[in-house]
Amino acid sequence: MKFYFPQFRLGDRVEVKVVEVQRDGSMVVEFQGDLIRVQNRTQQFFQAEQSIALVVTAIRPYAFRLAEAKDRFDISI
DSSP states (O other), rough: OOOOOOOOTOOOOEEEEEEETTTTTTEEEEEEEEEEEEEEOOOOOOTTOOEEEEEEEEEETEEEEEETTSSSEEEOO
């Protein structure tokens, strides 16, 4: 297991791929070979193998919005 996580900057665009969707609405996504759990706070539904473009909106803790929307994803590692 890696303990290094990429250092994002505000406004960075991040492309992730959905690996698994959980019953609680959270998802496991893959970013550059790393698996990351994110909380979906949008009204959209995603499915495994779907690619999603995100924009970094906060650093500590990391938060993202959909690149084409203003809804957020919070990251919990």
